[in-house]
Amino acid sequence: MQLHVIARGKIGRSPEGEMVERYGKRIAWGFKVTELPDRGGQMPPPASGPVRTVALDERGRQLTSTEFARILERWRDDGVREARFLIGAADGHDEALRDSADLLIAFGAMTWPHMLARAMLAEQLWRATSIVAGHPYHREG
Template sequence: MLLHIIARGKIARSPEEELVERYVKRIAWPVKLTELPETGGRIPEPQTPSRLVLLDEKGQNCGSEDFARILERWRDDGIRECRFLIGAADGHSEQDRSAADLLLSYGKATWPHLLARAMLAEQLFRATSILAGHPYHRAG
């Protein structure tokens, strides 16, 4: 299953970008990164059966193992792409929220977009490691 991170804003060369790249390179599943402008720009349409996850402060606070099981279930149900949308500074619209298959939160705190991207990349690596039976999850 393709893990597709779609983020508003450019990450540019930064410590956060290096952290995102470090985790993305370690994920055994295919990963695609798409950057959109802060405003405007179109979210690419999925070409295969997909699920949409919005990182949203109003979302579900999901543990790593539960998150891994969600991805596993979608993968085993034939979903070919899981799209993770990180919104702009003003968050997501109600229309986007209602269209999502999962609203995912990293707690009640508001996180800078660059850190949210790094946190998502790490959680994707952790989830795929859990599903592969890799000891990273227990060592981390």
């Protein structure tokens, strides 16, 4: 399954960008990042086959890393070809996008910088795929 981060804004050459790249290289499932302008721009076409959409949103569910891993594992096992992770601009996502998402997730009640949220997401995607693979990186409890 392809893990596709679609984010508003340009991360450029930055410590956060380096973290996204570092974790992305570790993900064995396939990892891709698409950047869109803060406003407008066309969403890339989905992969052929089933696609799931996850929006990072302050109203989203707060999942443990293991719960997140199990969701991704179930989607993979169900034949989902692409899981899209949407990170909005400063004003977040509009209601229509939130309503159409398969899952809304939040990284807690605090507000996080969008560039840091990308790095956090990349790490959680790597952590989730590591959990599914039985890798000892994740320590729960």
